[in-house]
Amino acid sequence: MSIIQQLTQINLFKRNKTTGNWETGIFVGRPFRLSYTRAEILVADAWKQKAKGIPQGCFLLAYYDNEFDKQNDIEAVLLRVIQPTKLPTDQEVISSMVEYYKDDIKTGETSKSQLDTVTRYEFSFSGLECSILGSFYVDENGKTRFGADLENFYSAHNYSVIKPSADILKGIVNYRENGTPGGSGDVKIGKVRYSSSRRFQQQEEEVIVYVQAPDFAGKRTALFGMTRTGKSNTVKKIIQSCVEMSNNAPLELDKSQETPEEVLKPLTEDNNPKYPIGQIIFDINGEYANPNLQDQGTAIFDLYQEQTVRYSTVAKDGFREMKVNFYEEIENGFELIKSYPTIAEDTTRFAMNFKSVDLTKPEDYQINHSAKARYDRKVAVYLCCLYKAGFRVTNNNLRVKFSANQDVRNDVDPNINPSSGLTLEEAANWWENLWDIYAEDPNNTFSNYRQSNGGKEWADEDLKALLVMLTRKTNSGRSSLCAGFRIFNPVREQHTSAKQDPFDQDILNNLRKGKIVIVDLSLGNSEIQAMFSERICHRIFADAISRFTSTRPNNFIQFYFEEAHNLFPKKDDKDLSQIYNRLAKEGAKLNLGLIYATQEVSSISSNILKATQNWFISHLNNEDEIKELRKYYDFSDFTEGLIRFSQDTDKGFVRMKTYSNPFVIPVQIDRFPPEN
Numbered sequence: 294m295s296i297i298q299q300l301t302q303i304n305l306f307k308r309n310k311t312t313g314n315w316e317t318g319i320f321v322g323r324p325f326r327l328s329y330t331r332a333e334i335l336v337a338d339a340w341k342q343k344a345k346g347i348p349q350g351c352f353l354l355a356y357y358d359n360e361f362d363k364q365n366d367i368e369a370v371l372l373r374v375i376q377p378t379k380l381p382t383d384q385e386v387i388s389s390m391v392e393y394y395k396d397d398i399k400t401g402e403t404s405k406s407q408l409d410t411v412t413r414y415e416f417s418f419s420g421l422e423c424s425i426l427g428s429f430y431v432d433e434n435g436k437t438r439f440g441a442d443l444e445n446f447y448s449a450h451n452y453s454v455i456k457p458s459a460d461i462l463k464g465i466v467n468y469r470e471n472g473t474p475g476g477s478g479d480v481k482i483g484k485v486r487y488s489s490s491r492r493f494q495q496q497e498e499e500v501i502v503y504v505q506a507p508d509f510a511g512k513r514t515a516l517f518g519m520t521r522t523g524k525s526n527t528v529k530k531i532i533q534s535c536v537e538m539s540n541n542a543p544l545e546l547d548k549s550q551e552t553p554e555e556v557l558k559p560l561t562e563d564n565n566p567k568y569p570i571g572q573i574i575f576d577i578n579g580e581y582a583n584p585n586l587q588d589q590g591t592a593i594f595d596l597y598q599e600q601t602v603r604y605s606t607v608a609k610d611g612f613r614e615m616k617v618n619f620y621e622e623i624e625n626g627f628e629l630i631k632s633y634p635t636i637a638e639d640t641t642r643f644a645m646n647f648k649s650v651d652l653t654k655p656e657d658y659q660i661n662h663s664a665k666a667r668y669d670r671k672v673a674v675y676l677c678c679l680y681k682a683g684f685r686v687t688n689n690n691l692r693v694k695f696s697a698n699q700d701v702r703n704d705v706d707p708n709i710n711p712s713s714g715l716t717l718e719e720a721a722n723w724w725e726n727l728w729d730i731y732a733e734d735p736n737n738t739f740s741n742y743r744q745s746n747g748g749k750e751w752a753d754e755d756l757k758a759l760l761v762m763l764t765r766k767t768n769s770g771r772s773s774l775c776a777g778f779r780i781f782n783p784v785r786e787q788h789t790s791a792k793q794d795p796f797d798q799d800i801l802n803n804l805r806k807g808k809i810v811i812v813d814l815s816l817g818n819s820e821i822q823a824m825f826s827e828r829i830c831h832r833i834f835a836d837a838i839s840r841f842t843s844t845r846p847n848n849f850i851q852f853y854f855e856e857a858h859n860l861f862p863k864k865d866d867k868d869l870s871q872i873y874n875r876l877a878k879e880g881a882k883l884n885l886g887l888i889y890a891t892q893e894v895s896s897i898s899s900n901i902l903k904a905t906q907n908w909f910i911s912h913l914n915n916e917d918e919i920k921e922l923r924k925y926y927d928f929s930d931f932t933e934g935l936i937r938f939s940q941d942t943d944k945g946f947v948r949m950k951t952y953s954n955p956f957v958i959p960v961q962i963d964r965f966p967p968e969n
Contacts, residue, residue, distance in 0.1 A: 306356075306367060306431070315356055317369075318455035319344040322421070324355060325380075327449040329442065330425055332370070333378045334454050338417040344456045345497060348487035349374055349934060350959050351456065352465055353423060358453040367431040370443065371465065372423035372454065373930055373956070380420045390416065424930050426956045439468050441955045459498040467503050469953045478541070478564035479503035480534040486961035488934070489943050502960050504531075505564050506538045508951040509888070510849040511881050513904050515897070516890035517922075518911030522938065523945035524890045525580060527909050528853060529965040531888060532572060532593060532809070535851055536600070539569040539807050546805055546848045553844040559884050568848035569807020573800065573833070575826050577856045579815030582612075593809060596966050601809040604796065606825065607816050615796045615812070615825060616789035619679050620687045623672060625795050626679075626788075627652045629828070633784050634820035643767055643775045646758035650675075667753060669695040673711075674724055674759040680717035681763065682781035685790045693720050700738045701751065704730055721763065728760045732769035797832035804833065804850050819859060826860050830872045837883035847884040852876065857889035858896040866898050877904040894921040906952040909962075911945075912938040926950050927957050 321344050322336035341347055355370040427441040466485055467474035485500040509531060516524045546568045559567055574581050581593045582603045594601045605612040619626035630636060631648045655664040673693040692714035705727045734740055742751045761767055765777030800810050814822040840847045854860060861873050876887050913919055913935050923929045931948045945962040
């Protein structure tokens with residue numbers, strides 16, 4: 294049964310035949326001004342009391358109530374209470390109140406009120422300003438639909454306003470084109486909460502709020518709020534929701550036999566993901582990977598040990614180590630060295646030449662002897678640089694092979710044939726000797742090579758750049774020294790001599806199986822955090838593109854970034870080639886979701902904010918952040934409440950806008966972990 298059918302069955306437009314009153318809630322007032330975006334309604338104290346209060350942010354329904362025009366009973370205007378507004382008679386009422394106070398007539402418990410009935414009646418009225426969120430209406434098939442605006446409105450006196458009952462409110466806040474609140478594909482995330490004070494609301498029936506896979510899977514989600522306002526708890530609830538959705542996934546990614554047309558539909562008909570959702574958490578503070586007293590055992594690993602894999606930048610029990618075997622992973626290690634902060638920022642000539650070297654293995658390596666020879670020489674010199682820089686060798690029998698014709702061997706050392714294999718120490722000495730004589734060319738060996746090969750040098754520019762790094766001599770045969778291989782020293786701690794799969798590939802493999810991967814970055818400096826995060830993101834993004842272009846299925850992968858301001862581009866950064874901007878702009882079609890949490894809206898790149906569909910806002914403590922937030926959706930309705938906050942009672946009280954909801958909902962997020 295769809296939500297549309299449920300709304301019809303719970304009679305959104307049903308009247309009591311005897312009284313003519315709406316049975317969808319409690320009457321609270323009538324509009325006296327109405328437009329396409331705003332409504333001002335007249336309310337009375339008695340009506341408020343009967344409805345158990347009308348809190349700021351409360352949802353109301355305005356019905357067309359003209360007994361002579363029953364055709365318009367098929368529409369209900371959805372309102373949200375914003376603030377009090379003036380009544381046309383307010384000035385006279387205020388004057389009467391002031392005169393009454395001046396008379397100093399006691400009205401305490403022991404004395405009878407001196408107000409006459411008419412005056413007391415006049416004093417009980419007040420006005421409320423409401424924003425119009427849209428309207429529910431019945432379409433030509435008799436089904437209830439929601440439109441996020443007003444197609445038409447009539448004179449204000451034709452409408453009556455009710456505060457919806459719990460059943461109706463549940464349908465409103467969980468409205469979707471398809472699906473039943475609490476039905477297949479829905480996961481409970483919290484309950485409706487209107488205000489910090491809950492004197493009246495605690496007496497009412499709880500209204501549950503649900504989310505489902507289309508809300509978060511492959512979408513961009515932001516969580517903003519000050520420290521200790523419940524952001525991490527909300528992130529954990531989203532992780533829990535994705536775990537529960539994954540449990541309903543009917544297929545295994547690697548065993549999928551779907552056609553290309555079916556691959557384009559990553560969800561089942563009941564809005565569950567087809568394949569288990571992979572989730573990767575970049576844990577800046579270590580709170581997801583490790584038990585901690587502050588969160589009382591709510592670490593994700595504690596609750597989902599069987600499906601969680603942890604990685605760390607340092608050796609720790611129970612963690613896989615994020616290190617690179619530089620001798621085994623030639624390209625990965627080389628890219629890591631080039632991206633290391635101190636090397637990436639080095640603008641000296643020898644370092645710039647080194648960073649321009651291409652160590653990609655040629656596609657025709659096996660059949661093009663010239664390309665093979667040049668590639669082998671570059672790799673040999675690069676490995677010698679690692680050896681000289683103190684990178685521990687994988688095994689003591691490691692030997693490098695490369696070709697050199699007889700004339701070159703005679704010039705360097707006629708007793709050594711590099712094609713037979715050399716130790717790294719022997720190879721380093723051989724290359725140092727070659728660089729010492731290369732420019733002088735005593736036997737015209739290299740000059741003859743140029744003449745017979747159309748001007749091509751025996752040592753190309755890439756090889757020369759690597760020889761400068763190895764010998765620390767900026768020119769062949771000269772004594773002028775540079776830092777050379779010594780700039781590799783800070784990278785040594787990222788090297789492991791163990792034989793292993795590249796850690797980014799291992800992470801990707803686990804994510805494709807639907808695992809939760811936690812990358813513990815709590816013990817690394819900010820440069821290391823950024824470097825590893827970007828490398829992992831690039832690897833996953835490249836694999837997703839490869840699958841997309843080859844029409845292979847992509848399971849959903851969700852990226853979680855705590856303290857996102859440490860990694861994401863800043864507000865005014867316009868470089869769309871950065872991986873986080875690419876995840877935000879292009880991730881949706883690749884089934885890549887992005888969930889990020891930080892304290893300030895203004896600390897995040899506008900390119901990412903503009904692509905964000907889901908918003909969870911808890912507490913912002915200054916007008917600058919409120920001003921930034923007003924730019925998005927209908928958060929301007931909540932600006933006053935977002936600044937007010939009670940540390941004791943308001944944790945987890947958020948204003949939530951999800952992909953499937955056309956308007957913001959005030960929600961109390963459930964406590965993590967679940968009670969069971």
